[in-house]
Amino acid sequence: MESDYFQKIYDNHFFDGEGRAVIxxxxxxxxYNIHNTSKKTIAWKSPEEELNFWRHYFESGRNKDFFEETLRRTTHIHNPKYVGHQVAAPAPITALTALVGALLNNGGAVFEMGMATNAMERIVTxxxxxxxxxxxxxxxxxxxxGTLANLTALLSARRAKIDEDIWNDGLTKPLGVMVCEEAHYxxxxxAKIMGLGEKGIVKIPASHNFAMDVTQxxxxxxxATKEGITIFAIVGSAPSTATGAYDNLEAIGAFANNYxxxxxxxxxxxGAAIFSRKYRHLLNGIENADSVVIDGHKMMLMPTITTALLYRNGNDSYATFSQTADYLLTEVDEEDWYNLGKRTFECTKTMMSMHWFVLLKFYGEELFDKxxxxxxxxxxxxxxxLEQQQDFEIAVSPASNIICFRFVKPELNRGELNHLNGQIREQLLSQGEFYLVQxxxxxxxxxxxTLMSPFTEKQHLRHLLQTIRATAHSIN
Ligand SMILES: Cc1ncc(COP(=O)(O)O)c(C=O)c1O
Structure with missing residues (x-):
């Protein structure tokens, strides 16, 4: 009987047994990772080797060690020696909210399909x-x-600032967005998805500290105006990706206001620095923004992928995907904040608000401040x-937790230094003790x-520099 087949797939004992084993x-x-008895952050394999492994695995009779192999073959973000990309080491409770969300699978587009989580989403936002x-x-x-949130924000911007009905008629004139050349791609x-083309992305040069040169x-x-481009938005990075430099939001906000x-x-x-009493000042001027994006899965200790897109005027959020004015909060009997699909790109999305809600509820804002x-x-x-080492050079004083530096030797020219540092990074990757990028x-x-782990200490960073130095000497 087919129902017997499905009874087995959904078997309680299986779920309970496997679930306990996975936990x-x-x-x-x-x-292992947090207390660093595990030496490696990454057991690096080439793409072909990894593909071959999983091809064989897929075709073999094995399945008992599926989770074990997955663990072994992924990058260990909780390890204090993980200092690579900007991805959070999720607080364990958010792995539980992810699990619950995966099983309950309420997509949230309409209220009935996300009663609890749509209410939580309203509270946390x-x-x-x-x-x-x-x-x-x-x-x-x-x-x-963040990628989708930035696109959504720029769609809201165009809807708010351009009189033409682009939603229905398409682009009728050249439009543009201003942003620092150092902004995330x-x-x-x-801008290109929105049909603005190359000319529609007006790049402002960065100054010596890699932040937008607002004098330009x-x-x-x-x-841009002379070239017939109607600029409708300006984007500030807080901070930019490569060097972690914060743009001057006060100056950008004043410029936006003037035009x-x-x-x-x-x-x-x-954006998470809004919670830091010490570093909140980096975001001075953010209060004048029309929209702000903050990733939960970067500096807010949540699993991928969840991003808050915030609007100073809620009407703009309702208008993004609508051309008629029936969204205006003052014109409707009841604001349907709970039908989330109206305002998001997604129709169905994961039950992501649980991550934000539990962290704020269980630990409070203090967690993000700390x-x-x-x-x-x-x-x-x-x-x-780094400044104490003669054989290292820093690109720019860090404004956030992103630091770019390199090994230097006075006798090497730029090309040779680039080559050497590229080789160092390659060797570090194959050694696997540390994970960093370039x-x-x-x-x-x-x-x-990027210092993402709350368990990375100065001693790990000291050891990283020693490892790099030893690697550099072994290359020559
Ligand atoms: C400044 C900035 N904006 C946007 C993004 C893209 O965010 P996501 O990876 O969540 O799409 C990143 C990712 O690193 C980023 O650093």
């Missing part, structure tokens, strides 16, 4: 809007990632440490670290 494995994984210093008519949504991608704004705006532009802040990485402050402080310590800044290759 036990993950607990051990956390224990209200908390975030309040942190921005906004009034009660501010609103937010949660969506699947997803802003350019969003007037000239860039005048030039009646939409002011968007991409705070995917460092976490952001600790990581940004640690970056300053790392900078000091980036090219103004033609020079730098090693790039």
């Amino acid at each position: 036990a494995q993950l607990t051990e994984h956390l224990e 209200d908390v975030l809007c309040e942190k921005m210093g906004w009034e009660a008519d501010a609103r937010g949504i949660l969506t699947s990632g 997803c802003i350019e991608r969003a 704004l007037e000239a860039a705006y005048a030039q 009646n532009l939409w002011f968007h802040v991409d705070g995917a990485h460092g 976490f952001v402050t600790r990581q940004y402080d640690l970056a300053k310590d790392f900078e000091l440490l 980036t090219k800044l103004r033609g020079s290759l730098f090693l790039r670290t």
Whole structure:
């Protein structure tokens, strides 16, 4: 009987038994990684080797060790020696909310399909809007990632600032967005998806510290206008990705106000500093933004993928995907904040609000204050440490928990240094003890670290520099 077949798939004992075993494995994984008895953050294999392994596995009769193999073959983000990409080491409770969300699978597009989580989403986005210093008519949504949130914000911006009915008629004239050349590539991608083309992304040069050179704004705006481009939005990065530099949000906001532009802040990485009493000042001026993006899965200790998109004026959130004015909060009998699919790109999405809700409910805002402050402080310590070494050079003083630096030797020219640092990073990757990345800044290759683990200490960073030095000497 078919029903017997499905009874087996959904068998309670299976779920309970496997579930307990997986939780036990993950607990051990956390224990090893956090207390660093596990030496490696990554057991690096080439893409072909990895593909072959999983092909064989797929075709074999094995399945008992599926979770074990997956653990072994992934990058261990909770390890204090993970200093790579900007992905959170999730607080374990959020792995439980992810599990619950996966099984309950309420998609949230309409209220009945997400009663609890849609209410939670309203509560947590209200908390975030309040942190921005906004009034009660501010609103937010949660969506699947900073990339999608930035695109949604720019669609809202165009809807709010351009009179033409682009939603129905398509583009009728050249439009543009201003952003620093150092901004995350997803802003350019969003502009291109929106049909703005190459000319529609007006890049403002960065100054020596890699933040937007706001003295260039007037000239860039005048030039774009001369070329017939109607600028409707300006984006500030808080911070930018490669170096972690915060743009001057006060200056950008004032400029936006002068020219009646939409002011968007991409705070995917460092918007969480709004919770840090010590570093909140980096976001001065954010209160004047029309929209702000903050990733939960970066500096807010949540699993991928969840992003808050916040609007100073809630009407703008309802207008994004609508051309008629029936969304206006003052014109409707009841604001249907609970039918989330109206305001998000997604129709169905994961039950992501649970992550935000449990962290705020169980640990309070203090968790984010402590976490952001600790990581940004640690970056300053790392900078000091680097300054004490003759054979290391830092790209720029860190404003956040992102630090770019490189090994130097006076006798090597730029090309040779780039080559050497590229080789160092390759060797570190294959050794697997540390995981860090690399980036090219103004033609020079730098090693790039983001201090994501709340367990990374100065001693790990000291050891990282020793390892790099030893690797560099072994290369020659
Ligand atoms: C500043 C900034 N914006 C946007 C993004 C993209 O966010 P996501 O990876 O959540 O799509 C990133 C990712 O690193 C980022 O650093």
